[in-house]
Amino acid sequence: MVKLLIPRETAPGERRVAATPETVRRLVAKGATLQVERGAGQAAGFLDADYAAVGAELWDGEACDWETADAVLCVQPPRAEVLARLQAGALLVGLLAPYGATDLVERLNDRRASAIALELLPRITRAQSMDVLSSQANIAGYKAVLLAAAALDRYVPMLMTAAGTIQPSRVLILGAGVAGLQALATARRLGGVVYVSDVRPAVKEQVESLGGRFIDPPQLEEAPAEVGGYARQASEAFLAAQRQQLADQLALADMVICTALVPGRPAPRLISEAMLDGMRPGAVVVDLAVAQGGNCFGTIPGATVERRGVLLIGADGLPSTVPNHASALYARNIAALIEHVLVEDGFRLDPEDPILDGCLFTHAGVCRRDDIVQPAGLSPIGARS
Numbered sequence: 001m002v003k004l005l006i007p008r009e010t011a012p013g014e015r016r017v018a019a020t021p022e023t024v025r026r027l028v029a030k031g032a033t034l035q036v037e038r039g040a041g042q043a044a045g046f047l048d049a050d051y052a053a054v055g056a057e058l059w060d061g062e063a064c065d066w067e068t069a070d071a072v073l074c075v076q077p078p079r080a081e082v083l084a085r086l087q088a089g090a091l092l093v094g095l096l097a098p099y100g101a102t103d104l105v106e107r108l109n110d111r112r113a114s115a116i117a118l119e120l121l122p123r124i125t126r127a128q129s130m131d132v133l134s135s136q137a138n139i140a141g142y143k144a145v146l147l148a149a150a151a152l153d154r155y156v157p158m159l160m161t162a163a164g165t166i167q168p169s170r171v172l173i174l175g176a177g178v179a180g181l182q183a184l185a186t187a188r189r190l191g192g193v194v195y196v197s198d199v200r201p202a203v204k205e206q207v208e209s210l211g212g213r214f215i216d217p218p219q220l221e222e223a224p225a226e227v228g229g230y231a232r233q234a235s236e237a238f239l240a241a242q243r244q245q246l247a248d249q250l251a252l253a254d255m256v257i258c259t260a261l262v263p264g265r266p267a268p269r270l271i272s273e274a275m276l277d278g279m280r281p282g283a284v285v286v287d288l289a290v291a292q293g294g295n296c297f298g299t300i301p302g303a304t305v306e307r308r309g310v311l312l313i314g315a316d317g318l319p320s321t322v323p324n325h326a327s328a329l330y331a332r333n334i335a336a337l338i339e340h341v342l343v344e345d346g347f348r349l350d351p352e353d354p355i356l357d358g359c360l361f362t363h364a365g366v367c368r369r370d371d372i373v374q375p376a377g378l379s380p381i382g383a384r385s
Helices: 021-028 048-053 102-110 125-130 132-151 178-190 201-209 236-252 273-277 323-341
Strands: 003-006 033-037 057-059 071-073 091-094 114-117 159-161 164-166 170-174 193-197 213-215 255-258 284-287 304-307 310-314 360-363
Touching: 021 033, 021 048, 021 323, 033 048, 048 057, 071 323, 091 323, 102 114, 102 360, 125 323, 132 178, 132 255, 132 284, 132 310, 132 323, 170 178, 170 236, 178 193, 178 201, 178 255, 193 236, 201 213, 213 236, 236 273
Parallel strands: 003 033, 003 071, 033 057, 071 091, 091 114, 170 193, 170 255, 193 213, 255 284, 284 310
Antiparallel strands: 114 360, 159 164, 304 310
């Protein structure tokens, strides 16, 4: 019988958990044994008694026998001393921040452990139910708009009152990926007039279907398209043309939500210091890309900065601020992946499997993704949020 461990997350500010009572019941029904650390789900609203009621075994901190675990399901990588206790051939599944993660790879290879980095899961139809990045980006896009609306110095919707009419706020969203589209939908529900900028002309239809107004990208021959469900890295010439185009939009914007990311690379700088100077005092910028360098000049991870009257919110880790639903979705994604690889006597980790090919990070003492662990000419950066 396969033993799965669910530890309590130790990263600062991390309130999510990798399994909920719902997914524990689901995996127990598949024949797995689930061991959950006491308090692992408490910050997300899941009590120890709820886990025990669906068949989980509870354990206290260091009392767990990590050496016999077949797999560890986590949100962020466990501590180094925990990884050192894994049995040879164990499986680690989570958001492992694989880009530049040389230390993690060395520890995993020392234990001949296999690791699935959920950031690298392919965006293909067969893997949709396992797509952690999409489920968590949905939450980030939603929460970003709420943060901006709470900090804004005016209403978001149009209001007609006896004292006159209040015009709706103008919202500008940079990036029409999962987070950007959810931000668009949320801002529209609040009553804002929403403009969306993206380097991919193909997303125009999606933007307009949600009630947004698409800003057509600069017409350059090297305009980027999409690769594997993600925006391709844009050229510097394209980004310069886009920044010029955005300057006029920013001058009119009340709320700006930055979501533009390219996996494994620093976030494109879309808003320069000069562009910020053109924004009106009282406007708000929420930068979801801040952990990878930021789309906006001057944003700081986890901090709100006031610059000449414009509030700059460095919004990293937003899914952890909605821990109950974030955990519910994350846990379902992981459960779907475990069900995919689970067999009667363990896991079938086939490197030729289209789902596992790119995200099976380490296997049998070998790193399978040297291209992202030590990318040529790039410094290690944080995980994509």
